[in-house]
Amino acid sequence: MQSRPRPSPAPAAASLAVVVPAFRTERHIRDVLTTIPPEVSLIVVVDDRSPDRTAAIVSELQGIDERIVLHRHDHNQGVGGAVTSGYRIALERGARIIVKMDGDGQMDPAQLGRLVDPIIRGRADYTKGNRFLHAAALGSMPTARRIGNLALSFLTKIASGYWNVFDPTNGYTAIHAEALSLLDTSRLGKRYFFETSMLVELGIAGAVVQDVPMPARYGDEQSSLSITKTLWEFPPKLVRGWLRRTWSQHFLRDFTPLALLLSAGLVMVTSGSVWGLAWWWRSWRTGIPASTGTVMLAVLPLILGVQCLLQALVLDLQAVPRATIQRRNRPRDRVPGDLPSFTRSNVATPSEGIGRAA
16 A cells, blocks of 8 residues: 655645654754744654653744644654654645755755755755765765765666766755655655655656755764665665666556667576576586587677667666656746745855855
8 A cells, every 4th residue: 555645735834844853863953943944934853762852852942933843753763754754744734845854963954945946946846965066075074975975876876767866865855745745655765765765766756856066064963874784785775666666667657668678688688698608607517619609699699788778778867857746737937926935145055054064
C-alpha cells in the first residue's frame, strides 16, 4: 500500500513551512529556530525521541514564537522518519513550499530565500544545497566527507537520473507541495539514506530538481554519518533505485529508445561474456587455442553491446526532467501571489556565510 501525502486546505494556510528534525540538538536548536526568517509562516519541529533537553527548549520557544509546532515521536525513527512526519503536518496545514532544515546549526537560515526562490518562480519542484560550488568554503569540510560525497554523488546520478545535481547528502532542501504529493513516502529512507532516496523518488515522479550554491558550514557539532558505512550500505539501495526508476520511466510508462538500447546492450554483453569465458575455460583446460571465428563471436557482441549501453547512457543524460510538476498542473507563467517574497535585503548571497563556517 503506497503512502502518498496529500496537500489539504487549512483554515490558516501556511505558504512557506520549515521542517526541523531534532535529535540531540539542545546546543543548537535555539539558535536555529530564532534565526528563521519572518517570511516563514510555519515551523514544524519533530522531536525524534531525543534524550536531551531539545523538546524542553522548543516548548519554551513556542511561548515566544507562535509559528513553532512541536511534534514528538514515541520512538526514534531516524532523520527520514522525522522529516516525513514533518512533511505530513506541514501539508495538513496547507503549506505550499516546505523547507527541510536540520537542527544542528549546519544550515544557515539566511540562505533560505535563495533556496526557495527557484520553486517560487516555477523553475523547480525541488531544490537542494550544493556545497561543492564554493572552493573557498570546501576547506571547512572534512576530507573524508568530501571524498565520500564525490563517490556517492556519481552513484546517485546514475540511480536518480539527475545528472545535473551534485552533493546528494546535502540535507538543506525545499520541495513544492504538488511534487511531494506524488512521492511514495513509504519508500523513502528512514535514516541517512533519506536525502538520496528523495532524489530517486523525485526522478520516478519526473520532478525538476535544481542545485543552489550553498557554503559549507561546520562547527562543533558531531556527525554520526559514517563514510565507510555509507559507501558500504548505499550502493545496493541505489542499484534497486536505479532498477525501479528505469523500469518505471523507460519501460512501464513509455517504452523509450533507451529501453531498447539498454535491453539489447545487456543481452549482447552478457552473451558475449558467457561465450568468451566458456571458450577461454575450454582452451585453458585442453591447451587448444580457440579459432578466430570463435573469438569474434565473443568480441563482436561485447563491442556492440557496450556501444548500445553508452548510447543508452547518453539518452538518460538527455532525459533529465525540464518541465516542473507545478507548471504542468498550473500552466501560468507568473509568481503565485500567496507565496512569500524574499528581497535582496533579507536574503544572503552565495558568498555570505562562508566566513561563518567554523
